[in-house]
Amino acid sequence: MNGPGLRDLAPEHALRRLELTVTRRLDGLLQGDHLGLLPGPGSEPAEGREYVAGDDVRTMDWNLTARMTAPHVRDRVADRELETWVLVDATASMDFGTGRLEKRDLAVFAVAAVGFLTARTGNRLGAQIVHDTGVQRVPARAGRAHLLALLGTLLSAPRGAGGHGDAPLDAPFGAAAELLGRTAAKGRGLAVVVSDFLEPVEAWQRPLRLLGARHQLLAVEVVDPRELTLPDVGMLTLVDPETGRRREVPTAGRRLRERYAAAAAGQRREIAAGLRRAGAAHLRLRTDGDWVRDLVRHVLAQRRVAAAGAARPPAAAPGGAP
Known part of the structure; x- marks a missing residue:
C-alpha cells in the first residue's frame, strides 16, 4: 500500500483506512458459502x-x-460462531521495514483482515500483544467497536522495549504462546499467530503445537526483503533492534552477500519446518508484496485442500465394518 503509513495518520483515519482496505478488497472473495475464514471441523x-x-x-x-x-x-x-484469539508480535524486531510497510504495520493489517472476516456473524475476538517486557491481554468480545478498539491498541503499541504487560518475559514470543495456550477458550476455536518468528524455533514450537492441538492454528509470518538478501550499498551500519548492538558490514563483497542469503534462506526453512511440526497453516506476508493477494491465495488453497479431502473416493472398511 503506497502513501503515508498508518502511524502517520490520525487514529480515526488509520482505522478507517484499515476497514476500507479489508472490506473493499477481501469482501466477497473469502466469504462465499464457506462458514469460516479457514476450513475445519465444527x-x-x-x-x-x-x-x-x-x-x-x-x-x-x-x-x-x-x-x-x-x-x-x-x-x-465449520461453526458460524467461534472464539478467535490473535497472538501479535510487537517486539523490537517488528519495528523494521524497507518495503511498502513496516513489519509491525503489516501485522496490524493481518489482524484487521482476520477480525473483519470473522466478526460478521457475532464471533468473539481476543488478543495477546507481545512486547519485549511482557504481554498485554485484550479480552475476547464481539462487535465492530471492540475490533476497532483492538486495532487502535495495536497501532498505538509502544515501539522497541517500551511496551508494558502483565509480567516480564525472557523469551517474549515463546512465553506468550505458552500463556495463550493456557488462557484461551477451552472449546475449539481459531488461533492466529502473527510474528516474524525470529526467536529460536525451540522457544515457540512446542507451545504452538499444544495450541494447535485444541484450535485451528494459522501462523502469519511477516518478512521484509532485506532480511532475505543483502544489497550492495558499500559500508552498511546494522543495528540489532532487540539489543541495540551496532556493526559495520562491507556489503560490496559478493561472497558475503551470498553467505547472507544462504543463511537467511536456511533460517526461513527452519521456521517453516517448525510451523509445520506445530501443525499450523503457514501464511508468509512480505512488506514489499501485495498482502491481500497473498492472503486470498492462501485461504483459497486451504479450501481446495479441504474440498479434495472431503471428495476422496470411498473405500471399504476393514472387515466390512467400521
Whole structure:
C-alpha cells in the first residue's frame, strides 16, 4: 500500500483506512458459502454419508446406519460462531521495514483482515500483544467497536522495549504462546499467530503445537526483503533492534552477500519446518508484496485442500465394518 503509513495518520483515519482496505478488497472473495475464514471441523451437523476407511468413528450416525443397513457418519460444518484469539508480535524486531510497510504495520493489517472476516456473524475476538517486557491481554468480545478498539491498541503499541504487560518475559514470543495456550477458550476455536518468528524455533514450537492441538492454528509470518538478501550499498551500519548492538558490514563483497542469503534462506526453512511440526497453516506476508493477494491465495488453497479431502473416493472398511 503506497502513501503515508498508518502511524502517520490520525487514529480515526488509520482505522478507517484499515476497514476500507479489508472490506473493499477481501469482501466477497473469502466469504462465499464457506462458514469460516479457514476450513475445519465444527459442531453443527451436516449431511450424512456412508462410512469410508479413516473416518472418525465418533461421528457415526447410528440411526442413519440402522435405516440404511450400512455404516454411515454425519459430517460437521465449520461453526458460524467461534472464539478467535490473535497472538501479535510487537517486539523490537517488528519495528523494521524497507518495503511498502513496516513489519509491525503489516501485522496490524493481518489482524484487521482476520477480525473483519470473522466478526460478521457475532464471533468473539481476543488478543495477546507481545512486547519485549511482557504481554498485554485484550479480552475476547464481539462487535465492530471492540475490533476497532483492538486495532487502535495495536497501532498505538509502544515501539522497541517500551511496551508494558502483565509480567516480564525472557523469551517474549515463546512465553506468550505458552500463556495463550493456557488462557484461551477451552472449546475449539481459531488461533492466529502473527510474528516474524525470529526467536529460536525451540522457544515457540512446542507451545504452538499444544495450541494447535485444541484450535485451528494459522501462523502469519511477516518478512521484509532485506532480511532475505543483502544489497550492495558499500559500508552498511546494522543495528540489532532487540539489543541495540551496532556493526559495520562491507556489503560490496559478493561472497558475503551470498553467505547472507544462504543463511537467511536456511533460517526461513527452519521456521517453516517448525510451523509445520506445530501443525499450523503457514501464511508468509512480505512488506514489499501485495498482502491481500497473498492472503486470498492462501485461504483459497486451504479450501481446495479441504474440498479434495472431503471428495476422496470411498473405500471399504476393514472387515466390512467400521
